[in-house]
Amino acid sequence: xxxxxxxxxxxxCEVLQNGLCQEKRKKDAGENRxxxxxxxxxxxxxxxxEREAGVKGQSILTQVLDKGRFLRLLDSLTLSSGxxxxxxxxxxxxxxxxxxYLDTYKDSRLSxxxxxxxxxxxxxxxxxxxxxxxxxxxxxxxxxxxTKDPDRISATYIYFTDKDELxxxxxxxxxIIYLRPDKPSxxxxxVTNPSTKVSLHREVPPEExxxxxxxxxxxxxxxxxxxxxxxxxxxxxxxxxVSRDTPQMSIKxxxxxxxxxxxxxxxxxxxxxxxxRGGDNIxxxxxxxxxxxxxxxxxxxxxGQDQRPVTITETWRLIHRGTxxxxxxxxSMIIVEDIETIDFGNYICTAKNLYGETSVAANxxxxx
Numbered sequence: 001x002x003x004x005x006x007x008x009x010x011x012x013c014e015v016l017q018n019g020l021c022q023e024k025r026k027k028d029a030g031e032n033r034x035x036x037x038x039x040x041x042x043x044x045x046x047x048x049x050e051r052e053a054g055v056k057g058q059s060i061l062t063q064v065l066d067k068g069r070f071l072r073l074l075d076s077l078t079l080s081s082g083x084x085x086x087x088x089x090x091x092x093x094x095x096x097x098x099x100x101y102l103d104t105y106k107d108s109r110l111s112x113x114x115x116x117x118x119x120x121x122x123x124x125x126x127x128x129x130x131x132x133x134x135x136x137x138x139x140x141x142x143x144x145x146x147t148k149d150p151d152r153i154s155a156t157y158i159y160f161t162d163k164d165e166l167x168x169x170x171x172x173x174x175x176i177i178y179l180r181p182d183k184p185s186x187x188x189x190x191v192t193n194p195s196t197k198v199s200l201h202r203e204v205p206p207e208e209x210x211x212x213x214x215x216x217x218x219x220x221x222x223x224x225x226x227x228x229x230x231x232x233x234x235x236x237x238x239x240x241x242v243s244r245d246t247p248q249m250s251i252k253x254x255x256x257x258x259x260x261x262x263x264x265x266x267x268x269x270x271x272x273x274x275x276x277r278g279g280d281n282i283x284x285x286x287x288x289x290x291x292x293x294x295x296x297x298x299x300x301x302x303x304g305q306d307q308r309p310v311t312i313t314e315t316w317r318l319i320h321r322g323t324x325x326x327x328x329x330x331x332s333m334i335i336v337e338d339i340e341t342i343d344f345g346n347y348i349c350t351a352k353n354l355y356g357e358t359s360v361a362a363n364x365x366x367x368x
Contacts (some may be wrong), residue, residue, distance in 0.1 A: 005269045051133050060090040061136050061154035073156040076221075078194065081160040088137035094119035095148055097155075099132035101171070128165035131159045133221075157221050166241035166248045168192055178292050179229035179257045179359045188223040189239035196243050200224050203236040203252070231257045235337035256318075258291055258327075264356030265296055269349050271362040281337045284362050286349035288330040292318055297352045298332035303345035303364075311335040341366070 024078065060351045063071045064086040089096070094114060098121070102110050113120045123130060137154035139146040168190040189198060198218060200209040211218055217225050226233060234257050239250040265288040272283045290298045298314060315328040330351075336343050342368050350359040 018062055028265075036223050042139065043272070045080065055249050058155075059154040060138070061134075061151065061156060062088050062090075073154070076157045076159065076194070078159045078161060079126065081128045081130070081162040081165075081192070082125050084122065085126050085130075085158070086101065087121040087134060087136075089119045089121075089154065090117065091119065091138040092117065093141060093146065095139050096121055097133070097135045099130060109217060111230075119359075126160050127169075128160050128162035129169040131158065131160050131168045131190065131192050134302045144344055150313055157219075159192055159194055163243065163246075165192055166196050166243055167239070167250045170251055172251060174252050174254065176254045176256060176292070179231075179255055181229060182262075185226045185229045185255075186223050187226070187237060187239070187253050187255075187314075189241075191220050191241055191285040193243065194220045196220070196241050198224075199240050201238055201240060203238065209237070221269050229257070233257075261293075262291060262355060265290055265351040265358045266362045267351045267358045269347075269360040269362045271347070271364060274363065275365050275367055276339055277367050278340060280339050281335070282339060282364060283335045284347045284349070285331055286360065288351045290328050290330065290353060293327045294328070294353050294355075296330040298330075299333050299350045299352070300332070301346075301350070302334065302336075302343075302346040303347075304340070304342040307342060308340070311337075339364075 059072055059074070061073050063073055063077070067072055073087075091115075092172075096108070096119070096141075097110055099219065101107075109123055109125065111122050113122075119136065121134070121136075122222070133155055135153055137153040138149045140149050141147075175188070177185055177187055187200065189200070191198060198220070200211060200216070200218075201207070203210055209216065210253070211224065215228055217253070219225060224239070234255050237253045237255060241248045241250070268287045270285050273280070276282055286298060286300075290296060296316070298312075300312060302310070304310075312332065312334050314330070314332045316328060319329055321328050331353075332349065334347065344364055346361045346363050348359055348361045350357055
C-alpha cells in the first residue's frame with residue numbers, strides 16, 4: 001500500500017514539473033517575439049509644404065549636355081567659346097537675364113522659347129564677349145501682370161574661354177570710371193578664364209599698382225575693386241592679362257573723382273532779361289550741377305504754354321576742377337521770340353534725377 005502511494009506521488013510531481021516547464025517555454029517564446037523596450041515605429045512621410053521647402057533652395061537652372069544629359073548649374077561654369085549653349089529653367093512661366101549687350105544689339109544668336117514645363121535658352125555659336133551672368137526665375141502672375149519670384153532666382157556666371165581674347169571684349173576703346181569717397185569703384189577688367197593672371201597698371205607715372213586685397217582687390221567676374229577711392233587715384237589706367245606667357249592689354253580707363261554728393265538736383269535759373277518790351281526776345285536757362293553719370297530730365301511750365309511756339313534746347317558736359325574733381329553740368333534753355341503780353345509771368349523749371357526733383361522759377365515782367 002505504501003509503495004503505491006509513493007509511486008502516485010512521484011507521477012504527480014512529474015506532471016506538475018512538465019506543466020511548469022511548458023508555461024515557462026511559452027513565456028520564453030513570447031519574450032523572443034516582443035523584446036522589452038522596443039516599439040513599432042510608424043513611417044512618417046513629409047507633408048506637401050515640407051517637400052516644397054526642400055526644393056525651394058535647389059537651382060532650377062540646368063545646362064543641356066550631349067545625349068540628353070543635364071547638368072545642374074552652380075555659381076560659375078567655364079566653357080570654350082564657339083560652341084552652342086543650351087540652358088533650361090523649370091517652370092511654366094519663366095523670366096531670363098543675360099549679358100545686356102545681347103539685348104542692346106538684338107543678337108540673332110540668342111533665342112528663348114517657353115515650353116509647357118520649362119523655358120529654353122539657346123546661344124549659338126557662343127563667343128568670348130558672352131561671358132557674364134545668366135539667370136532665370138519663375139513669374140508670379142495675377143491675370144496679365146507678372147512679377148519676378150525673388151525666392152526662386154537661379155543664376156550662374158559663365159566664362160567663355162578664348163586664347164585670343166583674355167579680356168571680355170568691349171565696344172568701347174576708352175572708358176570713364178567715377179571715383180566716390182562713399183562707395184567702392186570698379187575698373188571692369190573682366191577675363192574670359194578665371195585662372196588668368198591679371199595686373200593693374202597706371203599710365204602716368206608708369207607703374208604697376210599694388211593689389212593688397214584690402215584697399216584694392218580683384219574679382220574675375222567684376223574686375224579691380226577700389227574699396228576706398230581717393231582723389232590721388234585719378235588718372236589713366238589699363239590692365240594686363242597673362243595666359244601661357246602671352247600678355248594682353250585691356251582698353252584704357254580714365255578715373256575721375258566725383259565732387260558732388262548723391263541727392264536731388266541742385267538747380268539754378270537765370271533769365272537773359274527780367275523786364276522786357278513787347279517784340280523782344282528772351283531766354284531762360286536752368287542749370288544743374290550733379291554726378292557725372294546721373295542723367296537729368298527737365299520739365300518747363302511757362303505762360304502761354306500750348307498757345308504759342310517756343311524753342312527748348314538741352315546740353316550737358318563734364319567740368320574738371322583743379323584738384324582733380326569732376327562734375328557734370330546739365331542745362332536746359334527755353335527761348336521765346338517776339339514776346340507778347342501772353343508771355344509775361346513765371347517760367348518754372350523742374351529738374352529730375354533718380355534721387356528726386358527740384359523746381360525753380362524766374363519772373364519775366366513788362367516795362368509797362
